[in-house]
Amino acid sequence: MIIIFPGRPDGIPLSQVSTNISFDILEACLIDMAKKARISRWPSGMVSQEKVDLFNLSTYYMSPKEVEEATERNGCFSIEKMEILPHPRTGQSLTAQQKAQVISFHIRAIMEGLIKAHFGDDIRLDQLFDSYSKKLEDEISAILSAKTQTLLCCA
Numbered sequence: 001m002i003i004i005f006p007g008r009p010d011g012i013p014l015s016q017v018s019t020n021i022s023f024d025i026l027e028a029c030l031i032d033m034a035k036k037a038r039i040s041r042w043p044s045g046m047v048s049q050e051k052v053d054l055f056n057l058s059t060y061y062m063s064p065k066e067v068e069e070a071t072e073r074n075g076c077f078s079i080e081k082m083e084i085l086p087h088p089r090t091g092q093s094l095t096a097q098q099k100a101q102v103i104s105f106h107i108r109a110i111m112e113g114l115i116k117a118h119f120g121d122d123i124r125l126d127q128l129f130d131s132y133s134k135k136l137e138d139e140i141s142a143i144l145s146a147k148t149q150t151l152l153c154c155a
Helices: 018-039 049-054 064-074 096-119 125-138 140-145
Strands: 002-007 081-085 149-154
Touching: 018 049, 018 096, 018 125, 018 140, 049 096, 064 081, 064 149, 096 125, 096 140, 125 140
Parallel strands: none
Antiparallel strands: 002 149, 081 149
């Protein structure tokens, strides 16, 4: 059996994983939409703070050491080989705005269905992800310097 999944280097806190930083920025955009809705008395396409508070996407990126420990505790299989796959740094010639847009497109592709299911069809997704792209652009250096790795396990 071969499993490939996202992870983080040993000793790196979850707060320094690029996907967690990206999701924190998306959360900030949802909070901004809820604040605007409250101020302008609920225009169409806005979200409530209550729905934002209830939107919980639990993610956890294990380190190689944690994967080994969890596998040992489970006892159903053993890891024959584990490798950290290199992350190719594509788009080196892209501007900060273009890099932010690429990340925004990827996160939208992953999250759009979940967001629609939770907030309903009225949420203005284009407005949400335009705001997200702008915030990503402001934080692009933190995201690109964050620690993430892809683990390959053969069991």
